[in-house]
Amino acid sequence: MADALVVSSLAKRFGGLQAVQDVSFTVREGETLALIGPNGAGKTTAFNLITGFYRPDAGSVRAFGAEMVGLRPYQVCARGLARTFQVAKPFGEMTVLDNVMTGAFLRDRAPAAARDKAREAIDFLGLSARERTTARDLTTIDQRRLEMARALATQPRVLLLDEVMAGLNAAEVDQAVLLVDKLAGRGLTIVIVEHLMRAVMAVAKHIVVLDHGQKIAEGAPGDVMANPEVIRAYLGSGYAR
Amino acid sequence: MVEIVAQAVINGLLIGGIYALVSIGVTLIFGVVKIVNFAQGEFVMLGMYLSYFLATRLGVDPIVSLVVTMPVLFVAGVLIQHFLIRRVLGQNDLPQIFLTFALSLLIVNVSLMAFTANYRTVHTAYSDEALHFAGLYVPVAKLIAFAVAMALSGVLWAFLQATDLGKAMRAASQNREVAQLMGINPNRVFAVALGIALALAGAAGSLLMPFYSAYPMVGQVFVLMAFVAVVLGTLGNVVGALIASLLMGVAESLGIQFIGADSGLIVVFMLLLATLALRPRGLAAGVQR
Amino acid sequence: MAIPVRLGVAAAGTIVAAVLPLVVKSPFALDVLIRILLFAFIGTAWNLLGGYAKQFSLGHAAFFGLGAYTSTLLQIDLNVSPWIGMLAGGVVAAIASLPIGWLCFRLRGPYFTIATIATAQVLMLVFLKLRDFAWGAEGTTIPNLGNAPLMMQFEGKAAYYYVTLGLLVVALGITAWIERSRIGYYLVALGEEQDAAEAIGINVPQVKRRIFMISAFLTAMAGTFYVQYIYFIDPQTVFNFSVSIEAALVSIVGGVGLLFGPLVGAVLLETTSALLQSQLGSIAGVQLTVYSLILMAVILWRPTGILGYVGELVARRRAKRPER
Numbered sequence: 001m002a003d004a005l006v007v008s009s010l011a012k013r014f015g016g017l018q019a020v021q022d023v024s025f026t027v028r029e030g031e032t033l034a035l036i037g038p039n040g041a042g043k044t045t046a047f048n049l050i051t052g053f054y055r056p057d058a059g060s061v062r063a064f065g066a067e068m069v070g071l072r073p074y075q076v077c078a079r080g081l082a083r084t085f086q087v088a089k090p091f092g093e094m095t096v097l098d099n100v101m102t103g104a105f106l107r108d109r110a111p112a113a114a115r116d117k118a119r120e121a122i123d124f125l126g127l128s129a130r131e132r133t134t135a136r137d138l139t140t141i142d143q144r145r146l147e148m149a150r151a152l153a154t155q156p157r158v159l160l161l162d163e164v165m166a167g168l169n170a171a172e173v174d175q176a177v178l179l180v181d182k183l184a185g186r187g188l189t190i191v192i193v194e195h196l197m198r199a200v201m202a203v204a205k206h207i208v209v210l211d212h213g214q215k216i217a218e219g220a221p222g223d224v225m226a227n228p229e230v231i232r233a234y235l236g237s238g239y240a241r
Numbered sequence: 242m243v244e245i246v247a248q249a250v251i252n253g254l255l256i257g258g259i260y261a262l263v264s265i266g267v268t269l270i271f272g273v274v275k276i277v278n279f280a281q282g283e284f285v286m287l288g289m290y291l292s293y294f295l296a297t298r299l300g301v302d303p304i305v306s307l308v309v310t311m312p313v314l315f316v317a318g319v320l321i322q323h324f325l326i327r328r329v330l331g332q333n334d335l336p337q338i339f340l341t342f343a344l345s346l347l348i349v350n351v352s353l354m355a356f357t358a359n360y361r362t363v364h365t366a367y368s369d370e371a372l373h374f375a376g377l378y379v380p381v382a383k384l385i386a387f388a389v390a391m392a393l394s395g396v397l398w399a400f401l402q403a404t405d406l407g408k409a410m411r412a413a414s415q416n417r418e419v420a421q422l423m424g425i426n427p428n429r430v431f432a433v434a435l436g437i438a439l440a441l442a443g444a445a446g447s448l449l450m451p452f453y454s455a456y457p458m459v460g461q462v463f464v465l466m467a468f469v470a471v472v473l474g475t476l477g478n479v480v481g482a483l484i485a486s487l488l489m490g491v492a493e494s495l496g497i498q499f500i501g502a503d504s505g506l507i508v509v510f511m512l513l514l515a516t517l518a519l520r521p522r523g524l525a526a527g528v529q530r
Numbered sequence: 531m532a533i534p535v536r537l538g539v540a541a542a543g544t545i546v547a548a549v550l551p552l553v554v555k556s557p558f559a560l561d562v563l564i565r566i567l568l569f570a571f572i573g574t575a576w577n578l579l580g581g582y583a584k585q586f587s588l589g590h591a592a593f594f595g596l597g598a599y600t601s602t603l604l605q606i607d608l609n610v611s612p613w614i615g616m617l618a619g620g621v622v623a624a625i626a627s628l629p630i631g632w633l634c635f636r637l638r639g640p641y642f643t644i645a646t647i648a649t650a651q652v653l654m655l656v657f658l659k660l661r662d663f664a665w666g667a668e669g670t671t672i673p674n675l676g677n678a679p680l681m682m683q684f685e686g687k688a689a690y691y692y693v694t695l696g697l698l699v700v701a702l703g704i705t706a707w708i709e710r711s712r713i714g715y716y717l718v719a720l721g722e723e724q725d726a727a728e729a730i731g732i733n734v735p736q737v738k739r740r741i742f743m744i745s746a747f748l749t750a751m752a753g754t755f756y757v758q759y760i761y762f763i764d765p766q767t768v769f770n771f772s773v774s775i776e777a778a779l780v781s782i783v784g785g786v787g788l789l790f791g792p793l794v795g796a797v798l799l800e801t802t803s804a805l806l807q808s809q810l811g812s813i814a815g816v817q818l819t820v821y822s823l824i825l826m827a828v829i830l831w832r833p834t835g836i837l838g839y840v841g842e843l844v845a846r847r848r849a850k851r852p853e854r
Contacts (some may be wrong), residue, residue: 051729053725053728053729072728072733073725073728073729074728074729074730074731074733074734075730077728077729077730077731078731083729085725085726085729089723089725089726090723091718091719091722091726091727092722092723093718093721093722093787094718094719096714096720098715101715102715102716102718102719102727102730102732103730103731105712105715105731106731106732108732111710111711111712114712126829143749148731150726151729151730153730154730154731183763215848236583
């Protein structure tokens with residue numbers, strides 16, 4: 001099994017703030033990795049660095065061997081890395097179908113073919129009933145599904161999901177977990193940023209913990225959760241015993 | 242040669258003070274309310290006409306008339322925020338750009354109908370006076386204008402730093418949602434921001450009257466200068482806008498001196514385009530990453 | 531609009547438009563119609579960039595002027611037919627759109643708009659100074675050759691009407707084709723959420739470049755036509771801010787991002803302008819005052835424009851009826 005994503009010594013500074021420092025991890029093909037950490041730990045920044053929205057000050061990002069640093073986001077996507085946004089960014093005026101078609105156009109120029117591929121992705125994410133709904137009229141969870149469907153339509157090999165569970169109720173979280181499982185079932189390599197621990201435990205076997213921009217722990221869920229550094233980061237030193 | 246350059250620099254700095262008042266207003270509105278006020282120059286123009294009528298009908302010196310133009314325009318700002326701007330906040334770019342643009346168009350053209358295109362001037366006792374030192378010629382009217390402009394800028398800066406309302410404005414400009422959670426009423430803050438910005442524009446108008454002619458389109462020159470200064474000075478940064486305005490006044494003046502009488506505008510535009518081409522990182526919000 | 535409905539409207543409209551000059555003979559009325567068609571054409575060109583991709587340019591006069599000057603220079607200096615000059619002007623404008631776009635697209639939102647205003651202003655200032663190359667501030671008239679179709683000069687207004695009608699049909703055709711093709715989706719996507727668009731593989735800078743070129747090319751053609759129509763060119767006329775304003779306004783009032791939006795807007799604005807002209811004469815400031823009030827009304831109450839509002843009404847009606 002190949003290395004789908006190799007992040008090495010990634011660093012980024014914004015003015016006075018070192019947002020990310022010396023972050024490294026490797027994701028094997030087909031694996032689901034969870035990137036967790038307290039608020040402000042640098043998780044979304046890491047995503048932005050990996051997908052080309054920010055340029056790192058140092059470090060490298062290799063996807064299936066190819067260097068991603070220096071590429072623009074659309075080039076990163078073309079090379080097989082798709083992402084969703086923490087705050088969903090649907091193309092509000094377009095219908096669900098048109099939104100996902102726009103993603104499908106990356107691989108299929110002809111509208112008819114793109115439409116078919118889009119329908120597949122929509123179906124996979126359970127949005128078929130909403131195909132003709134205008135995106136801005138969707139519920140929150142459906143907007144999340146749309147983000148995922150749109151990203152999926154670009155036929156990625158690696159999918160980066162940024163807090164897809166935020167703001168969902170318990171039943172919706174269960175649905176979201178199932179969706180992530182389904183995506184993993186397709187052989188996709190997934191990196192998921194998430195706050196909700198039970199969701200993380202349910203989908204990921206490999207966890208990386210960030211705090212103040214640095215990696216403080218990595219490993220299987222059980223090991224990571226028992227790690228005193230991790231406990232301290234989340235709950236304060238009083239709890240790390 | 243040195244004298245010629247020094248003279249041009251002095252001229253540029255003096256007018257740059259006025260540009261600063263206008264561009265600080267634009268910056269304030271952009272920073273706090275997050276919209277670009279295309280009509281800012283028109284309020285300078287209205288300030289000029291107000292001063293003109295006070296001077297010709299009531300014999301009030303234009304600089305003294307500040308005490309009238311500033312409050313009047315402050316109120317205008319509050320009303321505009323309440324009745325117009327408030328209704329397009331939170332929408333996308335189109336309403337936000339074209340509302341103030343429409344306002345600008347409206348004010349210019351109504352003024353054209355009401356006042357005609359004739360130039361209006363006010364002649365005061367000091368309009369022709371000048372200080373002479375070190376071989377330099379410093380018109381009194383422009384010097385007073387510069388001094389008052391800098392004083393007003395200083396007062397504004399102190400207000401933003403030291404008072405609760407000023408801090409509320411800075412908070413709202415940095416993070417509207419959090420500011421709301423802290424009990425700051427954004428609409429009130431925006432109204433004050435608009436009011437202050439328009440008051441500054443009105444002040445600029447009053448200060449200009451002793452040495453500048455009023456006509457309906459005069460605002461457009463100042464607002465274009467102001468926009469360039471805001472872009473050069475890093476969008477949303479009041480101090481940056483001030484410094485950039487002074488620099489632009491100097492650049493324009495040097496251009497007029499060494500290239501030609503009507504080249505001022507071209508020099509400024511070239512500055513803008515050069516900045517866009519070479520230093521886009523220096524420009525904060527509103528720029529591609 | 532559904533495709534069959536739209537084709538029907540287009541077909542009916544074209545037939546009506548084609549026979550109109552046979553019925554309408556008054557030069558004043560024909561002039562109004564020509565202005566409607568011309569600004570519908572310019573608006574449609576603007577709409578590609580401003581309506582679909584939401585890059586609001588207020589500097590399209592730059593291309594209008596470049597087209598006008600290119601064809602006039604070729605005509606007067608080299609005796610080249612304006613028909614060819616029109617295409618040459620389009621090419622010049624398209625090429626110019628590359629450096630202009632490179633500069634202006636470095637900014638987003640209102641600052642992009644300001645940059646476009648600045649570019650058009652700079653061009654006007656430049657042409658005001660080009661006395662030896664291009665007649666400077668005085669401008670020039672083009673020689674009146676009577677009826678000379680090969681040099682785009684005609685007796686009577688009807689022929690000019692058909693030229694603008696042809697231009698409009700071409701622009702509408704291009705827009706309709708773009709709407710349904712990949713680039714059409716990409717335009718709307720980048721207009722709505724530029725970052726999300728890049729994240730799904732859209733080469734945003736390239737799409738912006740391309741649509742800017744097309745928009746510039748078409749706008750320049752209008753510039754050529756206008757010079758041929760009024761037999762005169764000078765920088766204040768062809769690089770005038772009001773051209774840029776009207777290009778944007780007809781689309782916003784009629785319906786941004788909609789195929790027929792600019793046409794609807796042009797009908798409203800040009801007839802209003804003609805009425806004002808005939809009732810009040812040429813009082814400075816009247817036309818733009820009315821335009822600005824219309825624009826404000828649209829922004830405050832119907833931001834999607836006339837056609838946008840009609841579309842919403844239709845959609846609401848349809849929602850009330852059960853799905854078939």
